[in-house]
Amino acid sequence: MTVVLDAVSKSFGNVKVLHELSLEVQDGEFLVLLGASGSGKSTALRMIAGLETVSGGRISISGRDVTDQLPKNRDVAMVFQSYALYPHKTVAENIGYPLKIRRLNRTEVESQVREVAAQVRIDELLERYPRELSGGQRQRVALARAMVRRPSVFLMDEPLSNLDAKLRGHMRAELKHMQHELGITTIYVTHDQIEAMTLAHRVALLEGGRLQQLAAPKTIYEDPENLFVAQFIGSPPMNVAHGRLDEGTFVIGEDRVATGGTETVANAVIGLRAEDCQVVAPEDGAIRAQLFANELIGDHTLVTAKIGEDMVSIKAPKEFEAGIDEAIGIAFEKDKLYLFDRDTGARIRRS
């Protein structure tokens, strides 16, 4: 089912936490709302769930305007970061609760609970209480409770952030597989860009209550709309160096880099992904830099270098060796270069 947000905004008193957010979630899509804390992503999710009132704009789910509907009338299920399992109910009662409220008869509830429990592989635990479960098992129970009534939309609020790193990776794969199997529209909130990139069909990156970019993970990585998106996505984040753009030539210190464009911007920023750079001899590189540190990660060496005041990271082959403070050159292909206006953060697309 589709979810449409039309210029939805939210204010708490005088503080505006969400500015006219508009987005459209397709049927069966896995959309991730990504952002740092305070970006408004959780507020947006809670507004879709109906747990937070809407200050402006409309929300509709499968074509029906639900802006003023109670949460229970929206046909959405939510998985909370804290799992929110009912501690006085057994696992089976927890999962069956949404069905019990809908007055399904006992045998029907039982069979559906069993079916869903088997899907998330907790059928052994049905008689236990939440306090007797591990974090990963609680997570599965919360998921099963959301799945059992086949909602139009799944809402997930950082569901994996309470798990340890190993389990998180495993659950991430399971979530992705399950969402594919069930084909239920899912809106997923996270601050973790890896989760966003791996799970999402499309990522909506929020910052300061504003939508920065809404695109597929590949697009958001390769074609960021602005400096914020460029620096938020990627590990390590995109390298930036400050300088000026003089009729298409980027001037930084004594180095001049032809960008292939013709723009002139007084305060400009170039962006480069760590994997798009090579470390070369100082006289061969487009930009000269000073080596700050090099760390062998395993399959590559992460070289940190200083361009003027800016620190940049470069992924070099694992055989790379050089001394700290040595002068190096950085080489890259021209079309891997991103240009931004430093004052507005907007991307400068070369004409």
Added chain:
Amino acid sequence: MNRSAMQWLFEPPSIRDMAPGTKLIVYAILTFWTAFVLFPIYWVLITSFKSAIDVNSGPVYLPFVDFQPSLHAWKELFVFDFWDTLRAYMNSLIIALSATAASVIIGSMASYALARFEYQPRFGVVFMFVLVMIGAFVAVGRYGVDWRLSCAVGVAIFYFLARALGRHFRARLSNGDILFWMISQRILAPIVVVVPIYMMFQQVSLLDTHIAIILTYTVINLPIVIWLMYDFFTSIPIDLEECAQLDGATRFGVFWDIVLPLSRSGLAATTLLVMILSWNEYLLALFLSTSRAQTMPILVAAMNAGERGILWWSMSVVIIVMIIPVVILAVILQRYISKGLLLGAVKG
């Protein structure tokens, strides 16, 4: 094992792990304390079997050894005065149970509302209501206006005033103010309010009825219930309630399915406390009842006002039968008072 004094105080080791000498001292202290607590009950119990001479001729401690127990006090209350005793007992049971039930039900719902909804009544409107009600009260008390008429007119005046002027008041009260107003009801000593309460029930001709005492007890117990339950309700993670809402529960369904079971410890403790307070209340009952609605505490007090002096033996009998229902209730409710109800609800 090296433990600091503080640890010893706040995380005491189990008696089983103690050195024999320490164990002995601990048991001695516990035995002394048990005797200290139980002795008055023992004393009341044997006094109920004593005759007037046994009581007045100095302390005697052991039945069959120090004195010959007799059933005369029990006979007097349960054979000769059977109907009086039974009436007081039934009055006490009806009043205490009804008042407890009413205050716990109303109070816990009010408390939940204060814990989970945001109220912002305009200060001016509340103030207007108080003024109008004072006016209505004065009209009844000073000028003899019929109380029904006075109340109706008061409410009508308030309604139109609030409609006309309400919008112009800026200052608003919050949940904290309401909560404090609730507890402020208990700041005044009961003796201060007992005369106005007496007057009020006299006006509506409800003196010496169950309903008058039940209403009064409910009102004085409400602040206690609200304050105690507020703490329990706010300690329940809001996620649970939001999740239940999304699962399809109504506001009341959330309260019934999730909040009540999780706060049953608090409910049990509060119920017990309120029950004991209502069961033992003396001062208001003294004013509000004369004969038909008399409760057990009044009966106890009557034992030392007779022309035969203080009837210690009869008083003891009444005290013993008064203890029984509270003990039964405590035993029943104690099962619900447990720790760790919220374990496993949320993580982090």
